[in-house]
Amino acid sequence: xxxxxxxxxxxxxxxxxxxxxxxxxxxxxxxxxxxxxxxxxxxxxxxxxxxxxxxxxxxxxxxxxxxxxxxxxxxxxxxxxxxxxxxxxxxxxxxxxxxxxxxxxxxxxxxxxxxxxxxxxxxxxxxxxxxxxxxxxxxxxxxxxxxxxxxxxxxxxxxxxxxxxxxxx
Numbered sequence: 718x719x720x721x722x723x724x725x726x727x728x729x730x731x732x733x734x735x736x737x738x739x740x741x742x743x744x745x746x747x748x749x750x751x752x753x754x755x756x757x758x759x760x761x762x763x764x765x766x767x768x769x770x771x772x773x774x775x776x777x778x779x780x781x782x783x784x785x786x787x788x789x790x791x792x793x794x795x796x797x798x799x800x801x802x803x804x805x806x807x808x809x810x811x812x813x814x815x816x817x818x819x820x821x822x823x824x825x826x827x828x829x830x831x832x833x834x835x836x837x838x839x840x841x842x843x844x845x846x847x848x849x850x851x852x853x854x855x856x857x858x859x860x861x862x863x864x865x866x867x868x869x870x871x872x873x874x875x876x877x878x879x880x881x882x883x884x885x886x
Contacts, residue, residue: 720787720814721794722746723884726858727819728851729778729798732868732876736819737795739877744884746792748872751782751800752846756784763797776803784809817880818862821869 725733741748
């Protein structure tokens with residue numbers, strides 16, 4: 718099958734972009750971060766898209782980019798935290814892709830992302846919002862993934878090592 722070597726999914730703060738960069742380097746392939754791609758294509762931040770056009774508009778842009786990336790990218794693809802909640806994305810992931818769920822505790826996520834204004838779904842009561850999002854998304858992360866890797870208390874290199882072991886097993 719063509720497409721990405723591996724796809725990373727997980728909540729904000731799980732390390733998708735950071736681990737993705739280490740993993741891409743280890744595998745000798747490019748990293749494609751779908752959130753960064755949407756921002757580059759739109760010439761503005763995801764937060765600005767949310768404020769100016771609403772979540773539905775962002776999700777449409779995200780869905781288009783993720784589906785394109787799953788068809789055309791060949792390296793490591795890191796998805797935005799909510800992308801898997803869109804049925805076309807979940808279905809596409811189930812179509813033979815090697816998907817890793819990077820799991821993290823709220824304590825570890827909070828130290829990594831700081832729950833700042835760049836994360837629009839976490840603006841009001843960030844800890845409660847993150848917990849609510851994670852509770853809603855966890856079953857889908859688990860359903861679309863071939864393996865789960867806990868990133869809490871581990872370096873990006875340690876997490877990448879575990880992902881490489883899974884890919885080469």
